[in-house]
Amino acid sequence: MSRQATLVGRIGTVLISVGLALLLVSLIPSGQQGYPSSGEQYLAASNFNYAGYFLYLNPQRGIHVNMTTDRELQVYVFGNNSMYVMDWIYSHLPDSHNFTFVADTFMLDALLGNNTNLIKYQTNVTGQAEFDYTPSEVEEATLIFANYGSEPAQYKYEVTIVSTIAPVAKLQITAAITIPIGLVLAAPWIIGKTREKRQSTTKKNS
């Protein structure tokens, strides 16, 4: 075997082993972290509400939301904490001494319109619904529920933190690239080695 073939072959086998490690990590199932947070709220017509607790999310730490509502609701995952939402609303009220509109959907629309990059996920929920959200980077998040209808809504939600060892899709894509490249690079070296072994055993036998 030439040195070049050995070098290329060993690079291939290293790529295969790294790919296999990534694949193995990606197969470790995701799990629920801590206890789910839940709430039951009444939401007047043309009003919005948000979950007051902080959600610290990252590519390995997402949320699973399970909710039921008796009216159509718009649910947003907003990419900043609830303090930011509250501060923004209070500092942008039409009249800073009149708090009538702090929960009005037009204030929410103003917030979202000025922070479109922070709308990480949005969905329309009627009846029972479940959804998952996992960010692509480290972020704080707030769940916002908006009732754009003309009737008051009653809703229940449960938020569970779902954690994975690593971003599964990214790992599997990387493994799907490195393993075949590794196989292509290692194949001539492995075949050569096998031939060498066969020849040496045939010589020994004869």
Added chain:
Amino acid sequence: MAGNEKKGRPFLEIFSLALQEDYRFPILEIFAFLYAFGTFILAYSFFQTSMGTMSEQTAYLMTTTLMGLPLDIFIILIFKNIAYGIGNDLEKATIQTLFSYPLKRASILTAKLLSAILIALLVFFGTQITALYLLAPDIVSGYLSVVLLSYITNLGYALFLTGLLLLLTLKTRRGGLSVVFGLILVFAISIIQGVVSVIEIFGGTSWPNQVLAVINPAIALGRYYASSAVSIMGGSTLWVPTFNEVLMYISGCYVVTAVLFLISYVYFSRRLNL
């Protein structure tokens, strides 16, 4: 030109022999697997506890968490290559064969060290860069200098241990004994670090920690980034270096390491009676 080529070939020959010896199939593959697996498993502990905000501390914590276990694996691989590899060559006198090559002893040692350290480093960084890219590209791009500084700092300690082990191996000329010495050395330094921390907390004196930071600058960098969290035990404040002091500790570590390697080279070239 022709002279350089002639010199280069024996060097490559020895380098290639060392590679074959150090990384017999499937040693390199097993270590590459462990590097990758260890990196992602440790990343879990960071990402499940990290707060949403990105900062220099976050970048530092993430990098040190990610490289924790792989750095230990890297040290084990280096120990195997140096203590067991070079040590056994000296013990069994197979190094004599290498001395017959038309090369200076220093070049022979360089070829052996390149094989022992460089390949291990390449695989280490290969898996670390992949992991950083897959797990937190935003943190890496936002705080690249912190990430690089963390690697340089932690690698300094690993290279210091390597230099010390090389010197021990050349002195004892025994593979097995050097491995044992190396392991004792690592554990002893860990125990000393623990004792020194206790002395600092209860005795209020921080100079032992500062001395230790010269060989392990990660202590200084860790204190610098965790400065807000080091006020413990009844409000007594622990030693927190400035950023310039951290840079001095890192430089100090690399100077000490360079001196260790220099002594090893001189010893290998002139004092090794073989």
